[in-house]
Amino acid sequence: MNKVYEAVNWDRPSNDYIEMLWNQNTSQFWLDTEIPVSKDLKTWDTLSDEEKLVFMRVLGGLTLLDTEQGNVGMPMIAMHVKDQQKKAVLIFQAAMEEIHAKSYSTIFTTVADQSKIDNIFQWVKEEPHLQKKTKWIDDIYKNIQPNDDYSLYQAMVASVFLESFLFYSGFFYPLYISGQGKMVASGEIIKLILRDESVHGVFVGLLAQELYQSFSPEKQQEAKEFVYTFLNTLYENEVGYTETVYDSINLTHEVKKYVRYNANKALMNIGMEPHFEEEDINPVVLNGIRTETSTHDFFSTKGKGYQKGKVEPLRDEDFAFVNELVEQSSN
Amino acid sequence: MMVVYASKTGNVERFMSKLPVRKMKITNELFMHEPFVLVTYTTGFGQVPTEVQSFLERNDRYLRGVAASGNQNWGTSYGKAGDTIAAQYQVPIVHKFELSGTKQDAEKFLLGVEQIEQSCFQMDRAQ
Numbered sequence: 095m096n097k098v099y100e101a102v103n104w105d106r107p108s109n110d111y112i113e114m115l116w117n118q119n120t121s122q123f124w125l126d127t128e129i130p131v132s133k134d135l136k137t138w139d140t141l142s143d144e145e146k147l148v149f150m151r152v153l154g155g156l157t158l159l160d161t162e163q164g165n166v167g168m169p170m171i172a173m174h175v176k177d178q179q180k181k182a183v184l185i186f187q188a189a190m191e192e193i194h195a196k197s198y199s200t201i202f203t204t205v206a207d208q209s210k211i212d213n214i215f216q217w218v219k220e221e222p223h224l225q226k227k228t229k230w231i232d233d234i235y236k237n238i239q240p241n242d243d244y245s246l247y248q249a250m251v252a253s254v255f256l257e258s259f260l261f262y263s264g265f266f267y268p269l270y271i272s273g274q275g276k277m278v279a280s281g282e283i284i285k286l287i288l289r290d291e292s293v294h295g296v297f298v299g300l301l302a303q304e305l306y307q308s309f310s311p312e313k314q315q316e317a318k319e320f321v322y323t324f325l326n327t328l329y330e331n332e333v334g335y336t337e338t339v340y341d342s343i344n345l346t347h348e349v350k351k352y353v354r355y356n357a358n359k360a361l362m363n364i365g366m367e368p369h370f371e372e373e374d375i376n377p378v379v380l381n382g383i384r385t386e387t388s389t390h391d392f393f394s395t396k397g398k399g400y401q402k403g404k405v406e407p408l409r410d411e412d413f414a415f416v417n418e419l420v421e422q423s424s425n
Numbered sequence: 426m427m428v429v430y431a432s433k434t435g436n437v438e439r440f441m442s443k444l445p446v447r448k449m450k451i452t453n454e455l456f457m458h459e460p461f462v463l464v465t466y467t468t469g470f471g472q473v474p475t476e477v478q479s480f481l482e483r484n485d486r487y488l489r490g491v492a493a494s495g496n497q498n499w500g501t502s503y504g505k506a507g508d509t510i511a512a513q514y515q516v517p518i519v520h521k522f523e524l525s526g527t528k529q530d531a532e533k534f535l536l537g538v539e540q541i542e543q544s545c546f547q548m549d550r551a552q
């Protein structure tokens with residue numbers, strides 16, 4: 095018997111959320127080259143040497159995670175998921191991960207010379223917490239067995255943990271300084287990545303929940319135990335990473351809170367209950383996420399099936415704060 | 426007070442499942458004949474879901490308040506569906522929360538609904 099090859103048929107959406115996720119993913123498409131990172135050079139010079147080092151290290155760490163996600167995580171999960179439309183969304187997400195990974199280099203190239211950049215990439219290779227978490231996640235991705243929903247489920251959980259939880263020890267710092275009007279173009283890149291990762295977390299989280307629902311009660315119990323055990327293992331490692339990176343600028347305590355808050359959100363993405371106590375997150379970081387600059391049209395949308403916000407027109411006043419920030423950062 | 430909700434990826438649904446209130450999920454056939462509070466998610470870039478828009482076009486008469494789920498990673502568009510509906514229909518925004526909400530979110534939401542219930546009751550008496 096010959097195998098029959100099927101073409102992806104978008105005329106028949108395979109479920110009630112797939113088009114929404116395709117549209118959102120494609121509408122959010124962006125390129126690092128659209129963001130004028132050179133504007134950040136002026137505020138870069140106002141950072142202390144310790145601050146510069148933290149900034150570069152967290153971007154180095156983020157590059158490693160995005161590389162793993164784009165080269166291994168998304169493609170491996172896509173390979174084992176059966177539905178053609180789901181595969182399509184996953185592969186689009188893989189491509190965005192590559193854009194994320196490259197965008198950190200765009201920032202590096204703007205603010206640092208080659209030898210400093212090389213040092214950071216060397217640091218990434220030697221930093222034990224970074225290496226450990228990447229290995230744990232990579233092992234789970236490479237352990238997916240053909241036609242085995244449980245190992246696929248584990249990979250989906252690992253993917254959501256990577257994108258909705260492990261990134262945040264790194265995101266903290268660029269958001270924290272852009273919340274103070276420094277490095278705002280780089281902050282813009284981070285916010286675009288944040289928004290992409292949020293959509294990825296929803297999608298892969300939904301796929302994980304579908305598999306979970308198909309498991310027997312015993313298997314569900316096993317899955318739940320895996321989730322919380324793995325979460326705690328990763329959290330212990332994040333604590334060590336956070337101390338290593340942030341102790342020199344006294345932000346460790348704040349970063350750990352942000353990491354726990356995001357671990358809870360990652361759990362919600364896979365339909366599980368939060369694990370850590372609720373805590374307030376650093377208001378400067380929230381400010382960094384909320385700040386909009388004119389460096390990138392945040393409201394721009396591409397592709398069909400998606401309308402520009404029509405309910406509330408933007409007024410000039412809405413941009414007052416933004417203009418101020420851009421002015422400050424280019425003075 | 427009846428709580429009517431919309432949920433696409435399950436978060437609002439899970440938030441609602443933890444609440445001891447009378448509740449109904451939005452469908453195309455749902456028509457309201459009593460006061461209610463709406464819980465919606467936020468979609469697109471700060472948008473009200475289409476299913477919620479068309480539900481409200483038919484059922485704005487008894488709308489008394491709105492709560493919205495979202496994700497703060499959307500920046501200024503966080504939970505904006507709630508703000509938009511509150512402004513458009515002149516109702517209070519009861520609460521905004523992230524994803525499926527925390528215990529505190531559930532408490533704050535219930536408190537907000539209670540306050541609306543009380544003010545509805547007072548309005549009825551004044552009439």
Ligand SMILES: Cc1cc2nc3c(=O)[nH]c(=O)nc-3n(C[C@H](O)[C@H](O)[C@H](O)COP(=O)(O)O)c2cc1C
Nearest residue numbers: 432433434435436437466467471495496503504524
């Ligand atoms: C396609 C898509 C677009 C979203 N856009 C926004 C947004 O603009 N603002 C926001 O606060 N949250 C946004 N979110 C997050 C959702 O509002 C949030 O995950 C919510 O809990 C979903 O509720 P549900 O699972 O009940 O559908 C978006 C999520 C998705 C999947």
